[in-house]
Amino acid sequence: MNTTLKKIGFFSALILPVLLIGGFYLGGFGFWAIHVFVFLMVPLMDYLIRHDTSNVPQEAVSRLTNERFYRWVTYGWVYVQLGVLAWGFYVISSVNLNWWQWIAFCTGTALVTGGIGITVAHELGHRSEKIEQFYSKVLLMTVCYMHFFIEHNRGHHVRVATPEDPATSRFGESFYSFWWRSVKDGYFSAWELEKERLAKKGLSFWSFKNQMIWFQLLPFVFCGLGFLGFSLLNNRLVWEIPIFFIVQSVLGFSLLELVNYLEHYGMERKKLPSGHYERVTPIHSWNASHIVSNFLLFQLQRHSDHHAFAGKRYQVLNHYDESPQLPAGYSAMILVALIPPLWFAWMNPRLEKWKRMQEA
Template sequence: MKTIKRIGFLSALILPILLVAGHYIGGIGIWMIHIFVFVAVPLMDYAISTDQSNVPKEAISQIAKQRFYKLVTFSWVYVQMAVLVWGFYVVATETLVLTEWIALCTGMALVTGGIGITVAHELGHKKEKADQFYAKVLLMTVCYMHFIIEHNRGHHVKVATPEDPATSRFGENFYAFWARSVWNGYQSAWALEKSRLDRKSIPFWSLKNEMIQFTLAPLIFVSLFFIGFSFALDRWVWEVPLFFFTQSFLAFSLLEAVNYLEHYGMERKQLSNGLYERVTPLHSWNASHRVSNFLLFQLQRHSDHHAFAHKPYQVLNHYDESPQLPAGYSAMIIVAFFPPLWFAIMNPRLQNWKQKTFETSVQ
């Protein structure tokens, strides 16, 4: 079983393979990665039993320290960078029709946003410099580096409260949430960084301001490839920045879709002193669907992640008492794009879970 789980966490590598192979196969092949993520994975989640098993307490320390799991996430950084540079090469040297542009940009976003941001999220919670560096590199490739500030210092503190931009509210559709989360999250990151600088008596307009670094880094990154390809091909290769910023927009929008479903309608009680109750596994939607959890490094065991943010992905727990999504993220993201369908499925589920939780608490 341990070997099967190890192999399972390598399944993310299927996505870049499908993207690259599909492009060269052509025809319907350009949609192979989309079909896998949004059709095959939900079907496998449905057909294969959920995994509600947890690592035994006595084995957690040992498994948490095993280098294999860290190596998988570190290796992904190099895979993603290679695939993104390949994407630059394709748009710079090939004449693509509109459908090929759409397939390539959205497919790349599934790689950089669906998996890349998930890996960045995992590494960004670690204290080691290498983990932090790799997390920032991944977020740079989708123009969302401020996420490491807002998520760690903002979202994890304010989750399931009205003050948190990344907590979707009951009755709020995805598109309204997207606008609020993207804008308010970005503003929050600037404010959090200003507070950090003030505490250290560092001037706001300084290169030590990480938000300035995070603004410049993606621009420098894409400019280097723009200039390099333009020089090599003896023309202004406008396709490179167009491709880079388009896939970035789609990638962080995919992240926001995940944010939307992870905490929909969750609320922490406000105490008499004005503070909120501590975060518990009751404040995040959980999903223990086996296939999509392998693909997403168990991000769907989000309840345990928020309760114990320091835990590495391989030892995250399933909680029966947590609110449970009816399907994995691949399926629920599609549902979220259609608000009437989302509300029809999720609102009764949320109300029933809250009622059940209330009845249990008063017994």
């Protein structure tokens, strides 16, 4: 695909905040505009438009990796997300929403902060530049999931496709069982990883250098400032803001866990005689090369290459035919994962067939 068209495509994430805000002011069914786009229009476009299995030519990888445009797009999203949340606080504090509008508004906001925001945080969190790591933490702060910065990079990428990894879903495991295990064990794992890091540096667990302590406090500070500011503006205690912030956060990181569930369902690395696991390769993650949803998610669906080569930026991730392929993009597969009998009926035969092919 033409490089210019790809650049334009990566702006498609901005459709979500436009639909959220525009839908609110339209009122009525407009509250659900963002949901219709994500869970109906995107899967339909994924189905109708061909897959993009083309890869960046090797001679162009270095140039595209260093092209600033692709970084600016992700940097810009940080400010978009902060703006959306500030606007969300304003709406919640000044408009009386009925019960279904609350549901639509919170879930719609989570599609922005969790669906796109955590995807961008994931991309930036893998980078060595301090500004990109800072932006990653800011985005994770807005969904109360800052420990992901530690657990994903130092835990999940090391243990993926093994029983030791909380974020690898097991064969026959429902999303709901996976959610509880991944959220709980991933959180405690982040504390252990940070404790080990501090010990290696000869620092106390209660040191100001303990990132996990800051990661607990900063979301409360962020929410508290919003609560205080809008309470002063409205001359009342705006109790709706903490509720909105917590609800959209839980929904947002639940979207992340849904994606984790899709990406690694039933994947296993072989244990070697040495006791170590075989190296992570592109066959240890589910892949999806659907054009529309990949633009929307900054090519997160090319997850096989990301795990094999975690240092690669999103714009140069490769498609691998040998990787297990999801039958649809994430927008559609998320809905399927929420219905365990349907998920098992659709995915278990595919997983078993793919494993037989690997053994042949």
